[in-house]
Structure formats: C-alpha cells, structure tokens
Amino acid sequence: xxxxxxxxxxYGRIEALHGVxxxxxxxxxxxxxxxxxxGKTSTMRAIVQELIQVTKGTVEFDGASVVGVPSHDIIKRGxxxxxxxxxxxxxxxVAENLRVVRKGAGNGQxxxxxxxxxxxxxxxxxxxxxxxxxxxxxxxxxxARSLLTNPRLLLLDEPNEGLAPKIIDEIIAAILxxxxxxxxxxVSEQSLRTIRACGDRVVVIDRGASxxxxxxxxxxxxxxxxxxxxxxxxx
Amino acid sequence: xxxxxxNGLTEGMMLFLIASGLTLIFxxxxxxxxxxxxxxxxxxxxxxxxxxxxxxxxVASFASAVLLSAILVGLLGLVFEVLILRRIYGAxxxxxxxxxxxxxxxxxxxxxxxxxxxxxxxxxxxxxxxALQIGGTFLPLFQIVAFAVGLVVITLMVSIMRFTRxxxxxxxxxxxxxxxxxxxxxxxxxxxxxxxxxxxxxGLAGALAAPFGNVNYLLDTxxxxxxxxxxVIGGLGxxxxALIAALSVGMVKGLGVxxxxxxxxxxxxxxxxxxxxxxxxxxxxxxx
Ligand SMILES: Nc1ncnc2c1ncn2[C@@H]1O[C@H](COP(=O)(O)OP(=O)(O)OP(=O)(O)O)[C@@H](O)[C@H]1O
Ligand SMILES: [Mg+2]
Numbered sequence: 022x023x024x025x026x027x028x029x030x031x032y033g034r035i036e037a038l039h040g041v042x043x044x045x046x047x048x049x050x051x052x053x054x055x056x057x058x059x060g061k062t063s064t065m066r067a068i069v070q071e072l073i074q075v076t077k078g079t080v081e082f083d084g085a086s087v088v089g090v091p092s093h094d095i096i097k098r099g100x101x102x103x104x105x106x107x108x109x110x111x112x113x114x115v116a117e118n119l120r121v122v123r124k125g126a127g128n129g130q131x132x133x134x135x136x137x138x139x140x141x142x143x144x145x146x147x148x149x150x151x152x153x154x155x156x157x158x159x160x161x162x163x164x165a166r167s168l169l170t171n172p173r174l175l176l177l178d179e180p181n182e183g184l185a186p187k188i189i190d191e192i193i194a195a196i197l198x199x200x201x202x203x204x205x206x207x208v209s210e211q212s213l214r215t216i217r218a219c220g221d222r223v224v225v226i227d228r229g230a231s232x233x234x235x236x237x238x239x240x241x242x243x244x245x246x247x248x249x250x251x252x253x254x255x256x
Numbered sequence: 257x258x259x260x261x262x263n264g265l266t267e268g269m270m271l272f273l274i275a276s277g278l279t280l281i282f283x284x285x286x287x288x289x290x291x292x293x294x295x296x297x298x299x300x301x302x303x304x305x306x307x308x309x310x311x312x313x314x315v316a317s318f319a320s321a322v323l324l325s326a327i328l329v330g331l332l333g334l335v336f337e338v339l340i341l342r343r344i345y346g347a348x349x350x351x352x353x354x355x356x357x358x359x360x361x362x363x364x365x366x367x368x369x370x371x372x373x374x375x376x377x378x379x380x381x382x383x384x385x386x387a388l389q390i391g392g393t394f395l396p397l398f399q400i401v402a403f404a405v406g407l408v409v410i411t412l413m414v415s416i417m418r419f420t421r422x423x424x425x426x427x428x429x430x431x432x433x434x435x436x437x438x439x440x441x442x443x444x445x446x447x448x449x450x451x452x453x454x455x456x457x458x459g460l461a462g463a464l465a466a467p468f469g470n471v472n473y474l475l476d477t478x479x480x481x482x483x484x485x486x487x488v489i490g491g492l493g494x495x496x497x498a499l500i501a502a503l504s505v506g507m508v509k510g511l512g513v514x515x516x517x518x519x520x521x522x523x524x525x526x527x528x529x530x531x532x533x534x535x536x537x538x539x540x541x542x543x544x
C-alpha cells in the first residue's frame with residue numbers, strides 16, 4: 022500500500038535523507054530502526070509532508086504520489102501520524118483532544134468509545150488537561166486521536182521512547198490489537214521490543230539511507246546487524 | 257466617581273472587543289494585523305452611513321446599523337484573507353507587516369474619498385440618550401447598554417470557545433496548528449473564519465462606540481495603538497488576558513481623567529512596560 026523509492030529529502034538546504042527504500046504492505050507491521058539522528062523521524066515527516074521537502078525519489082500511497090500534497094489531504098487519504106513528541110494539545114482536556122478530529126473522518130470504524138476501550142487509562146482521565154498527563158498517557162492520547170481519523174496506515178514514531186516498562190507493555194498490546202484489526206503500521210524504534218512482539222519486516226536506516234531490508238526473523242536471527250546499526254545488546 | 261467608573265468600564269469593553277479580534281487572529285494565524293484599527297474605523301463610518309438608511313435614530317435602526325456594519329467589515333476581512341493573506345502565511349514577517357500596513361493606507365484613502373476628511377458624528381438612538389439615576393448619580397443609559405452588549409459578546413465567545421467543536425479547534429490550533437493539519441483538518445478555513453470573526457469584532461466595536469466621540473479618518477491609528485497595548489499586556493493570543501487588560505486600561509483612562517489627567521496615557525504605557533519586564537524576568541527565572 023505504501024512504496025518509497027530512493028527518497029531524498031531536505032530541511033531547507035540541509036539534506037537529511039539520501040536514499041530510503043521502504044514498503045509497507047496491506048496489514049503489515051514494518052519496523053524502522055536505526056540509531057539517534059539517522060533519519061527515522063525525517064522519513065515519517067516526508068510521508069506526511071511536514072517540515073521536510075522531498076528533493077528526489079518517490080513516495081506513493083495506494084499508487085498515488087503524496088509529494089507536494091497538503092498534509093491534511095494525506096491524512097484524509099488514510100495515513101495516520103503519531104509524532105515522536107506526541108504533540109497532545111496541552112491546554113485541551115483528553116476528551117477535547119479527541120474532539121478535534123471530525124466525527125466519522127475516513128468512514129472507518131473507530132469511535133471515541135472505541136479508542137477509550139483500547140486505552141481504558143484515557144477513559145478514566147477524560148476530563149484532565151492533556152498538559153498534565155504522564156508521557157505514557159500522552160502517547161496513548163496521541164495514538165487514540167490519530168485512530169479517530171481511521172487510518173489504513175499508521176505511522177508511529179518511537180512510541181515506546183522514554184516510557185516505563187509497564188506502560189510499554191500497554192502500548193505494545195494496543196499495537197498488537199491494531200494489527201489484528203488489519204491496520205498497517207510503520208513503527209520506528211531504537212530497541213527490539215516491537216520487532217519481537219509483532220514486527221513482520223524490518224528496515225534498518227543509517228545516516229539517511231536504508232541499509233537493510235528483511236523479515237523480522239531474518240533480522241533477529243542476525244545479531245550482527247543489530248550490533249552494527251543499533252548499539253543495543255539484545256535486551 | 258461612579259460615572260467615571262462606568263466610563264472606564266465601557267471604554268475598556270470597547271477596547272476588549274477590538275483587542276479580542278486582534279489577539280485571536282494573532283494566536284492562530286500569527287498575523288499581526290495592523291489594519292485592525294482601520295477596520296474599527298470603517299465600522300464607525302459604515303454605521304454613520306447606514307443609520308439614516310435604516311430609519312434614523314431609533315434603537316432598532318442603530319442596532320441593525322451596528323450589526324450590518326460589523327458583518328460588512330467581517331466580509332471585507334474574509335475577502336482580504338482569502339485573496340491576499342492566504343498566500344503569505346509562510347512568508348517573512350516583514351511581508352505580512354507591509355501587506356497589512358498597505359490595507360491601513362488603502363482604507364484610510366477610501367474612507368476619506370467617500371466620507372471626507374472632516375469629523376462626523378453618529379447620533380445615539382434617541383431613547384438611549386438619557387441617563388439612569390442610581391442613588392445620587394446619573395449614569396448615561398447608552399454607556400450601560402454598550403457595556404451590556406459587550407457582556408453578551410463575551411458570554412457568546414466564552415460559550416463558543418468552551419462548548420463547541422469550533423471552539424475546540426480554535427484552542428487546538430492556538431496550541432499547535434501543525435498538529436491540527438496532521439489530524440486531517442484543512443487549516444485554511446480555520447484561518448479564514450478566525451480572520452473574518454476578528455474583523456467582525458473590530459467592525460462591531462467601531463460601530464457600537466461611534467456615538468461616544470467624533471469619528472474621522474485618523475481614528476485608525478489612535479485605536480490600534482491602544483489595542484496593541486491591551487494585547488501585549490494581556491499576553492499575545494490570550495482572550496482572558498485581553499479582557500483583564502482591556503478593562504484595566506479602560507479604568508486607568510477613566511479614573512485617570514479625574515486624578516491625574518495629564519498622566520493617564522503615560523501610566524498605561526508604564527503598566528505595559530512593567531508587565532513586559534516582569535514577564536521576561538519570570539521567563540528568565542524559569543529558564544534558570
Ligand atoms: N527540523 C529540522 N531542521 C533541520 N534539521 C533537522 C530537523 N530535524 C532533524 N534534522 C536533522 O536531520 C537528521 C535526521 O534526524 P531525524 O530526527 O530524522 O533522526 P531520527 O532517526 O528520528 O533520530 P532520533 O532517534 O533522535 O529521533 C539529523 O541530522 C537531524 O539533525
Ligand atoms: Mg526521531
């Protein structure tokens with residue numbers, strides 16, 4: 022459903038991506054891994070056309086290019102984006118954050134009750150201001166909010182970053198549930214958590230270019246790759 | 257004393273109406289609309305023009321003239337946003353400044369060409385030109401009504417901001433407008449409607465306040481300076497801040513006239529300077 026070929030993209034004159042290839046198939050969970058600052062976030066931004074300009078290469082969703090398409094139209098085509106820093110609307114309550122999305126957007130099945138059922142934590146605090154929520158709660162809110170746009174492809178940028186192990190379990194459980202509902206996902210991370218839990222395929226990115234493509238089993242079966250590109254020791 | 261108090265409150269309320277539009281527009285579009293005072297002035301001239309056509313100095317004709325003027329000014333704002341401002345949101349701040357300043361000059365010339373350079377006066381509705389006796393003091397009826405209209409507008413604003421989805425969207429866009437787009441919402445129409453509503457409020461204030469004093473083509477600069485002072489004291493983008501600041505500035509002006517007639521304007525700028533210094537000290541303390 023999504024096909025990226027030889028993507029080059031730049032912030033103004035500073036090129037951050039120099040050759041990313043990436044595919045996400047229907048119902049698939051693809052993990053985008055790599056160290057700090059290699060271009061995971063930039064790849065996601067290029068997909069939703071935020072902040073970064075595509076200078077070369079193609080990004081196609083359902084066979085149509087998204088390059089130059091306004092972000093809000095890309096979202097309407099069925100891509101959901103949960104940014105790295107979550108970007109909950111701090112001065113709005115949880116319920117109001119969810120209300121921002123137009124009801125029935127994308128003609129899908131997700132409703133406010135549905136996302137509360139996915140994250141019971143949020144339902145308890147629906148009257149609280151998003152600004153005072155914990156990092157984990159903000160992450161849940163950001164995912165829930167994005168689900169209301171009824172995406173067929175969900176981009177999750179380091180959803181587990183900086184969260185307590187118990188909260189990470191909850192987020193992973195939600196990702197698994199979404200996978201069962203056949204939501205395609207592109208999940209970036211610096212650890213192996215998501216790959217182990219539900220990754221179908223892995224794309225490794227290094228200094229702005231994709232350097233490895235393979236199934237999750239291939240990636241996990243070859244610790245040398247993780248050592249070279251991730252600096253993690255298998256935990 | 258009570259009369260001066262009411263005077264200050266009413267002036268503060270009119271200031272709030274114009275400053276609220278300015279701060280709303282800035283909070284969401286990041287445009288500093290220098291033409292806001294010109295739109296206020298246009299509202300006053302339109303009311304002057306429309307009142308006789310709508311039946312003279314009755315309450316009904318005044319009310320409909322005020323409303324119609326505000327709507328026309330709002331529509332003008334909408335056209336300006338869609339045709340011109342929309343193209344320059346990403347551009348240099350300087351360009352935005354030049355374009356809104358251009359509108360100031362154009363509106364000034366248009367007003368002079370249509371209504372001339374002399375003072376005009378907009379009559380109060382005859383039945384509101386009296387005074388209300390409360391205790392031993394007489395309070396001008398029209399001021400009370402103008403203040404009440406302001407209260408109604410505030411109540412409407414607060415309800416819209418709190419309870420409607422439009423209000424939720426506005427607050428969300430003030431927090432992080434990029435994220436609003438990333439939830440599938442076209443910002444263009446949020447910007448257009450905010451700009452139109454802000455201009456509507458400026459037109460409303462201009463028309464409603466017109467009977468308080470002489471109206472001429474220089475009104476734009478007088479009012480925009482005070483409106484900016486209010487917005488700066490209240491905090492850029494903050495509606496509640498603008499309300500508190502507008503009423504305080506109105507009171508200082510109203511009461512200043514009695515106690516320190518020559519200093520009241522100076523005092524307002526001193527307050528503004530003090531607020532700016534305190535705020536930057538506070539920020540310094542936080543960043544340490
Ligand atoms: N807004 C920006 N303007 C200019 N350069 C940027 C911007 N954001 C990121 N970069 C640069 O682009 C490169 C890729 O950064 P990116 O954020 O995509 O990496 P990342 O893989 O997401 O890293 P992290 O693991 O830290 O989130 C880096 O060199 C970074 O400095
Ligand atoms: Mg990142």
